Amino acid sequence: MRILLYGWDTSPRLGVPEICDASVSIIKKMGHEYVPHKSKVICAEAIGFLGYDNLVDPLAKATLKEVEEVVSKEDVDLILTSYAAPYAAWSKERNGFLVQRGYELPVPIEHMATFLYKNLDKLKFKELPMRILLHDGCTLGRKMGVVEEPRKVLAKIPKLEVLNFDHPELYVKERNLKPWDISACPGGWLDFTLPELMPYVASNVIREYALPREVDAVVSTCGNGYHAFKAGVKHGKFPIKAMAYANLVDMALEGVE
Amino acid sequence: MIDEVYREYVNRIVEYGAKSEKVRIALSRAIKAFENNRRNALSMFPHSIELAKEVRKIKEYSIEHMDELIKKACESIERNHGHCYYAKSKEEALEIFKKLVGSGKLIVKSKSLTSEEIDLRGFLEELGNEVYETDLGEFIVQLMGTRPTHILAPAINVPREDVAKLLSKFMKEHGIITEDLDERDIPKMVETVRKFLRDKFFNADIGINGANALAADTGTMFIIENEGNARLSIGAPPVQIAIVGVEKIVPTIEDAFKVTEVTWRYANYTVPAYVNLISGPSKTGDIEKVITYGAHGPKELHVILLDNGRTRMRDSGYQEALYCLRCGTCLYECPVYAVTAGYFGQQYMGGIGAIWDAFTTVGLEKASPIAYTCVRCGKCKVMCPLNIDIPAMISKLRNDARKEGYVPKIVRDFAKEIEEFAKEVQ
Numbered sequence A: 001m002r003i004l005l006y007g008w009d010t011s012p013r014l015g016v017p018e019i020c021d022a023s024v025s026i027i028k029k030m031g032h033e034y035v036p037h038k039s040k041v042i043c044a045e046a047i048g049f050l051g052y053d054n055l056v057d058p059l060a061k062a063t064l065k066e067v068e069e070v071v072s073k074e075d076v077d078l079i080l081t082s083y084a085a086p087y088a089a090w091s092k093e094r095n096g097f098l099v100q101r102g103y104e105l106p107v108p109i110e111h112m113a114t115f116l117y118k119n120l121d122k123l124k125f126k127e128l129p130m131r132i133l134l135h136d137g138c139t140l141g142r143k144m145g146v147v148e149e150p151r152k153v154l155a156k157i158p159k160l161e162v163l164n165f166d167h168p169e170l171y172v173k174e175r176n177l178k179p180w181d182i183s184a185c186p187g188g189w190l191d192f193t194l195p196e197l198m199p200y201v202a203s204n205v206i207r208e209y210a211l212p213r214e215v216d217a218v219v220s221t222c223g224n225g226y227h228a229f230k231a232g233v234k235h236g237k238f239p240i241k242a243m244a245y246a247n248l249v250d251m252a253l254e255g256v257e
Numbered sequence B: 001m002i003d004e005v006y007r008e009y010v011n012r013i014v015e016y017g018a019k020s021e022k023v024r025i026a027l028s029r030a031i032k033a034f035e036n037n038r039r040n041a042l043s044m045f046p047h048s049i050e051l052a053k054e055v056r057k058i059k060e061y062s063i064e065h066m067d068e069l070i071k072k073a074c075e076s077i078e079r080n081h082g083h084c085y086y087a088k089s090k091e092e093a094l095e096i097f098k099k100l101v102g103s104g105k106l107i108v109k110s111k112s113l114t115s116e117e118i119d120l121r122g123f124l125e126e127l128g129n130e131v132y133e134t135d136l137g138e139f140i141v142q143l144m145g146t147r148p149t150h151i152l153a154p155a156i157n158v159p160r161e162d163v164a165k166l167l168s169k170f171m172k173e174h175g176i177i178t179e180d181l182d183e184r185d186i187p188k189m190v191e192t193v194r195k196f197l198r199d200k201f202f203n204a205d206i207g208i209n210g211a212n213a214l215a216a217d218t219g220t221m222f223i224i225e226n227e228g229n230a231r232l233s234i235g236a237p238p239v240q241i242a243i244v245g246v247e248k249i250v251p252t253i254e255d256a257f258k259v260t261e262v263t264w265r266y267a268n269y270t271v272p273a274y275v276n277l278i279s280g281p282s283k284t285g286d287i288e289k290v291i292t293y294g295a296h297g298p299k300e301l302h303v304i305l306l307d308n309g310r311t312r313m314r315d316s317g318y319q320e321a322l323y324c325l326r327c328g329t330c331l332y333e334c335p336v337y338a339v340t341a342g343y344f345g346q347q348y349m350g351g352i353g354a355i356w357d358a359f360t361t362v363g364l365e366k367a368s369p370i371a372y373t374c375v376r377c378g379k380c381k382v383m384c385p386l387n388i389d390i391p392a393m394i395s396k397l398r399n400d401a402r403k404e405g406y407v408p409k410i411v412r413d414f415a416k417e418i419e420e421f422a423k424e425v426q
């Protein structure tokens, strides 16, 4: 398969180029080819959240045109992203925001977690003796309910211990809350609106939720969340790692059967 | 102008909020205690979770029929021998207060966000009155000369060490104590304030209160409290003045019971120490059944119903914000509030506060940076008893701010880049 990596430009801009490296590595280990997508990859829905509903359609159209060109020129079969927002907006399977508005990508889009999940039977993992705290990205987990897929993939990695991102105090059985309902956001979006604040928010989330659990790393299914956690770890000088979901999987993935 | 407003706001929230270890530690302690208490309260009274759904419906109906409920509530209050006033704006409300209070009075106040909204204490002091906040947290905030940083716990960001210092100085000056208070001895701090305020309650000319709900059919105000300060400020002085936001009015007394129960439960109480119900001035008919007003409680009751932007809020598509019970849950759940406390806001706080500030206090331009502080993570919506969609309203508020030219430069520049890209590709 030829896979277009969506988010190629965002990661270096956010200071997390390692997400691209890990994504490329995963794709190669799985025997596919990758096509980078150098573009303004903020998703059209998100520009609306930022107060520019008037740019949603122009950006969606421009993105679509650009993607269509690359897809046809590079003979792309699939679009893959480590970011929740574009997946949430463009996924036909999930009836995304832009799909509801009448836009359709020429080929399917997958989030890294859903892509791996769909190939789970073939994936070969080596042991990864780590204890991690899994952060469900706000859009991917809380909003879209993509929660089983990332967990099932991680469950296949030998010796990896996965803890949920939650507060036991919040559980009252009648409320039926799940870890992804109550996981705290490290504030990745602040980078676009109030960047001075982001490291404080992220480091506090790590201090309150991750440090008491004595984990080796906090791992986010959202690229944006990861970049906030990375800033938070640095800011708090914490003795744990922040990792993107793709980076963690890449560490353990040996290849496909 | 917006860039100046933004810079000033960022400086405040980062310097006084995020960079303060004291704020962080105090909030961390408070959040843990809150979560624990709320779990206990909801586990013990699990019907509250279903009741909250009913309350949402009550609020939906009430906000939709706000105009007729205001009229009905006023009629009920007057029927009960109270006096009812409708204030369209902050200025109108303060004018009513000026006429009712005048100057040279001793006034005791119980906690009321609505009174904060119109800067009531400062206004009354300027008229030459002596005004005391009687809720302990509000009293601390008053002594500090700052403003509340949580809607339920106004001094949530002040650690006990600072409270001890503050009270020691004030109470020594007023002859209540002779030695400094021990920072570990919280009961002693509470006792000292009790001693100081005791006199004030019984010598006050006027008591002022807010309300958690107001039943239109009976004209009954519901006031939830734990300290007993509200019942003293309501009950002891000869004149009672209430300031109530029009969004607090619900059709019936039964509805008001439901609203208040859900409010206190999500505000982490199994049951509060007191729920005060006030429908009119005090009265007796014990001598030959002749009704006489002003028995042991106040002789006069004045209720000011405040609009101050609420109708505009509803008519502009932000009606959900008016459902807010002020239970405080969303603040305790917010990852930004956890490091910034009330600096994330102006008069109101957090994401929901951005909407309230835009319509009732500082206006859209000053509320814009608050809206851009919200990360729209959606945890507040999940945890809110009424499932109020704060993230959706934040997006709408940002869009409204953009239409007025109130978007901060950092976002404007980014949007410009996107716009150029869209043009280029097309």
Ligand code: SF4
Pocket: B323, B324, B325, B326, B327, B328, B329, B330, B331, B352, B380, B383, B384, B385, B386, B387, B388
């Ligand atoms: S928005 Fe909801 S959670 Fe927040 S104070 Fe209001 S009722 Fe409570």
